Amino acid sequence: MTKRIEEIEKEAKKVLEELSKMLEEINLEEQFYIIEKENLREDNKPIKEKDFRKFFLKNAPKTEDGYIVAEAATWVE
Secondary structure (H helix, E strand, O other), X not given: OOHHHHHHHHHHHHHHHHHHHHHHOOOOOOOOOOOOOXXXXXXXXXXXXXXXXXXXXXXXXXXXXXXXXXXXXXXXO
């Protein structure tokens, strides 16, 4: 093996050992509860159909003329 490959293997082993130590510290005793809340806002009131568009657009980062503005496929080459 070349020296570079040996260095990479040594570094990978070190990273895996550190990750293993971190994972040992995770508390797996926690309990999570999933509560079904369909169509509810933070105030626990259902969203009325007429208010939905306003509510939806209010939460969008950028809007224009009642539509959400978003980038289109900038990640595609």
